[in-house]
Every structure is written in structure tokens, then in C-alpha cells.
Amino acid sequence: MNVQLFIPCFIDQLFPQVGFNMVKVLQKVGCTVQYNTEQTCCGQPAFNAGFRGEAKEVCSKFVKDFAGNDFIVAPSASCIGFVINYYPTLFNNTSLHNHVKTLSEKVFELSDFLVNVMGVEDLGASFPAKVTYHDSCAALRECNIKQEPRKLLSHVQGLQLVEMNDVETCCGFGGTFAVKFEPISAAMGDQKIVNALATEAEYIISTDMSCLMHLQGIINFQQKPIQVMHLADVLASGW
Known part of the structure; x- marks a missing residue:
């Protein structure tokens, strides 16, 4: 194809x-x-x-x-x-x-x-870590993507997925929203990180690097013990 x-x-x-x-x-x-x-x-x-x-x-x-x-x-x-x-x-x-x-x-x-489309869920990936998943607004509300990333992650060897509270709540990025409404954006991102940390996950995974970029900025500023990672990077690991 x-x-x-x-x-x-x-x-x-x-x-x-x-x-x-x-x-x-x-x-x-x-x-x-x-x-x-x-x-x-x-x-x-x-x-x-x-x-x-x-x-x-x-x-x-x-x-x-x-x-x-x-x-x-x-x-x-x-x-x-x-x-x-x-x-x-x-x-x-x-x-x-x-x-x-x-x-x-x-x-x-x-x-x-x-x-x-391809009918593939197991990529033969390996990623031994505890992770939590962030549903981006675009994926969830504009593309109706919910289970697809989770199906792919469920087949990654060594990966443990733990769902965070309010998983479908916006991270606060929203493109120009983060610039025009910085205090609100930062507060929303902070709450997302609090929920992620409560799972004791090592990584926040998502389909959208824009959300993850926003969250990583807050993580770096607050020096929190968690990292972000795009789904593609996880699926390409271990082979």
C-alpha cells in the first residue's frame, strides 16, 4: 500500500x-x-x-x-x-x-x-515502563479516536498502561489558546500532570506532540519526575 x-x-x-x-x-x-x-x-x-x-x-x-x-x-x-x-x-x-x-x-x-485501515494492533514493540495515556481533544472529539491507541499500547511488551483521572479533560494547550490565555492554559496543564503523577507512571503518551510539548514545558519548569512520549516513538521501540 x-x-x-x-x-x-x-x-x-x-x-x-x-x-x-x-x-x-x-x-x-x-x-x-x-x-x-x-x-x-x-x-x-x-x-x-x-x-x-x-x-x-x-x-x-x-x-x-x-x-x-x-x-x-x-x-x-x-x-x-x-x-x-x-x-x-x-x-x-x-x-x-x-x-x-x-x-x-x-x-x-x-x-x-x-x-x-491496516488491521494491525501488534507491532512487536517492547517498552518496559509504566505509562498513562492522554486523550487529546482533537483525537477524541474531532477524529473519534479513543480505543485505537490503547489497542496498540496493549500489545507493547513490558508496557503497563494505567489510566489517569479526568483522562478526557483538555491539557490546556489549544494552540494559540496557550498564548492568549497563559494562566488558564498553565493551570489546566498542571492539573493534567497532577493526575498523571497520581498513577505513578513514568511517561505520558499521546497521539499529539503539541499537547505533549505543552505538558513537557510544565514538567521541566516544575521538575516533575515524569516524561512525555509520542505514540509513534513507543511503537517503534524494541525492534
């Missing part, structure tokens, strides 16, 4: 190992992975900031960059959720309307793609 990679801006600039590990995982399950070097942003930051016209220009480029028939997979439910839920509104009654409809049917977050 041919798969096109979409690598979000923050993954490209700050956490490239997540992208490399996603490639490693996809290749292991039999995918031929391709990367369009012309790709840029999905347009979400501009859209969320209220710059609809500028966002539409960026989104138009995304549609053209991924105009083929291949599945498009990304290590970010946030970006995928934006494409699925907001592109149809942006391009309603335009020449790209049908292209966007087709696009929405072939874009997937990594865990969703592995479990529901």
Missing part, C-alpha cells in the same frame, strides 16, 4: 524523530512511504487565529500537494481533525469542493490508520 506522509510544522521543526519513527512503523506493516517535499502547513494556526483568507490559501496548497489517490497519514490528530472537519466549510461551493470531499476520506492519524 502506498502512503503519503504529512508531517506537521512542529514535528518537522522540533520533534523530527516522531516523523522518522512513524515511517519506521508504517514500513514495518508493509506500506511504501512517500514524502512530498513541497508540503507545508495544513492551515490550522491561521484559521484558528481568525485569518480565514490566509488560511484558505495555505489549505488550497495542501489540497493540491495531496491530490493523488494514496492514503495520507500524519502523527497528529489535531492536523487531521482540522482537515476533516473544517476544509469542507472553507471550500464549500468552490471548485475544490469535490477534491476536499475525497481528501477527507483518505487522511488518517497514525493509530487510526494502523488499526482501522
Whole structure:
């Protein structure tokens, strides 16, 4: 199966190992992975900031960059959720309307793609640690992803998953929300870390590195004994 990679801006600039590990995982399950070097942003930051016209220009480029028939997979439910839920509104009654409809049917977050398209739950990974899982708002509410990451983690040798309290509560990141409402954002992140620490987990795992970046900043500032890790990094461990 041919798969096109979409690598979000923050993954490209700050956490490239997540992208490399996603490639490693996809290749292991039999995918031929391709990367369009012309790709840029999905347009979400501009859209969320209220710059609809500028966002539409960026989104138009995304549609053209991924105009083929291949599945498009990304290590970010946030970006995928934006494409699925907001592109149809942006391009309603335009020449790209049908292209966007087709696009929405072939874009997937990594865990969703592995479990529901490839039918794979066991990657042969090994990660001997106690972890807890964070449901990102985008994964849970925009992509309906809940059990897929947990199914994948349940097959990782040596990994013990312990659910935290209020697991579905927002971590406080929310993109520009963290900048515009810093005290509220930090307080929400702090509560998420308190709940994670109560499980005695060593790692917080999620599908979204944006959430984890926010939490890691608070962890570093408070010097808490816990780390963050993207799901792709876990699935690529031990083999």
C-alpha cells in the first residue's frame, strides 16, 4: 500500500524523530512511504487565529500537494481533525469542493490508520515502563479516536498502561489558546500532570506532540519526575 506522509510544522521543526519513527512503523506493516517535499502547513494556526483568507490559501496548497489517490497519514490528530472537519466549510461551493470531499476520506492519524485501515494492533514493540495515556481533544472529539491507541499500547511488551483521572479533560494547550490565555492554559496543564503523577507512571503518551510539548514545558519548569512520549516513538521501540 502506498502512503503519503504529512508531517506537521512542529514535528518537522522540533520533534523530527516522531516523523522518522512513524515511517519506521508504517514500513514495518508493509506500506511504501512517500514524502512530498513541497508540503507545508495544513492551515490550522491561521484559521484558528481568525485569518480565514490566509488560511484558505495555505489549505488550497495542501489540497493540491495531496491530490493523488494514496492514503495520507500524519502523527497528529489535531492536523487531521482540522482537515476533516473544517476544509469542507472553507471550500464549500468552490471548485475544490469535490477534491476536499475525497481528501477527507483518505487522511488518517497514525493509530487510526494502523488499526482501522491496516488491521494491525501488534507491532512487536517492547517498552518496559509504566505509562498513562492522554486523550487529546482533537483525537477524541474531532477524529473519534479513543480505543485505537490503547489497542496498540496493549500489545507493547513490558508496557503497563494505567489510566489517569479526568483522562478526557483538555491539557490546556489549544494552540494559540496557550498564548492568549497563559494562566488558564498553565493551570489546566498542571492539573493534567497532577493526575498523571497520581498513577505513578513514568511517561505520558499521546497521539499529539503539541499537547505533549505543552505538558513537557510544565514538567521541566516544575521538575516533575515524569516524561512525555509520542505514540509513534513507543511503537517503534524494541525492534
